[in-house]
Amino acid sequence: MKRTIVHADLNHCYAQIEEMKFPALRDVPMAVGGHEESRHGIILAKNDKAKAYGIKTAETLRDAYKKCPELLIIHPNYGDYMYYTEKVKDIYREYSDRVESFGLDEAWIDLTHTVSLFGDPIKTAKTMQERVCSELGLSVSMGISFNKVFAKLGSDLDKRKGFTVISEDNYLEMTEDLSVDSLIFIGGATTKKLAELGITTIGELRRADPVILQRRFGKNGPLIWHYACGHENSPVKRSGETRERKSISHGITAVRDLQNAEDLHMILIVLCEAIAAKLRQEKLEGQVVSLFLRDNELYACSVQKKMSHPTDLAEEIVKNCELLMKQKYPERRFPEKPLRTVSVAVSNLRSKNELFLCDLLGVEKERKREETLESTMEAIRDHYGPEKVCRLAILMDRKLTDFHPKEEHLIHPESWM
């Protein structure tokens, strides 16, 4: 059966919600950005007036002010963004049981089976778009197609409350001359590599030989070729169905630059304890630990390693992070330049294995003790507050370690795969 899938995108989401709350913001160049004082100074979203000045998402506030000195910066109100984006999705959910969120501001909606209830799916989509506008004062652009990839492509074509239909009859001509990076999953690096093969448009990608693509990109080669040909057929997930977790991570741009391995150690303890608590809460353990570092000149690097066994213990994650540092910087266990941002991720997750392994060296017993210690500390914090119990090491600089990754509103970007 021919499917009808809508991709709805709330354009420059954070900025638009602020404008809805305070319409006067539409008349000035405005952007939603972090706090410069606490060093989270980047642009998260901007309005049309700010865009006209060439202000880009993710650039620093300093650069943005250079382009437009009178730029108005609004600090993010994540509670509002979560509330209103959920309200938008509630409207979609009145029409279909298959509404799959993709981040806060985007969603796929499967309208294939709604014909007998609401009639023509294209009209239904139009109604949803109008309702979001009249009831919430927000504009969404929509793409309608027979698969998720082309639906997303359609919603990106016209960002101003657009409504683009890419059907089986017109998809060849509609996508022929579009740049390859308008397809989901094709980013900067892939675009560059495709250009080396002489492929810049979706039409050219369609005519390329999947075998050559496979040689160049591995299993992703044929995948992007299928996308270009319109073969993608993954289902839209039911509302409430969550994506399987691939990793758990926490990071921080510290209040001051980290100068040495001791500073880093303190930050690692706070981050890893939050990760370990999350792992235990979801009854998971992970075997790969990755460390992401950015120095004060914004040069970034990341390293990762596979641990000898999966773990959900903060102690072991910290140890492995420090081993990574030792391998990368054998002399000082710290880079030459002071560090600004650190984040830790644990991936390769699996359900926690409750079986007690054959314990020849008494290691398991020791781990069990550590686990009891960590979960007890966690229970005390949950009950009485995060500051009630901590490891001594983090008291060396309370200002530096006074953040609570677990409690922060974090909205993670989602990945397609």
Added chain:
Amino acid sequence: MLYKRYIPVVSLIGKEGEITPLFIIWADERGTRKYKVDRILHVRQASSQVGGCGTLYECMITGKVRKLFYERNRWFIESTKPY
């Protein structure tokens, strides 16, 4: 020109959770008074031209049609006076 003015409202929460505004409390230089909501003409979800969105109650108050919004957890009215 209309302004967004948050105001206290005496309201009734029914058995099913439905909310009905009964009186609005209006404060200005002449003091604080309460006005009866005489009739509710319409109730629907809507966004407001003065910013914000929520449940719109179009009401008759002292012979005039007023737009009263229940926004998340508080009330505002589209007012001709800024404060």
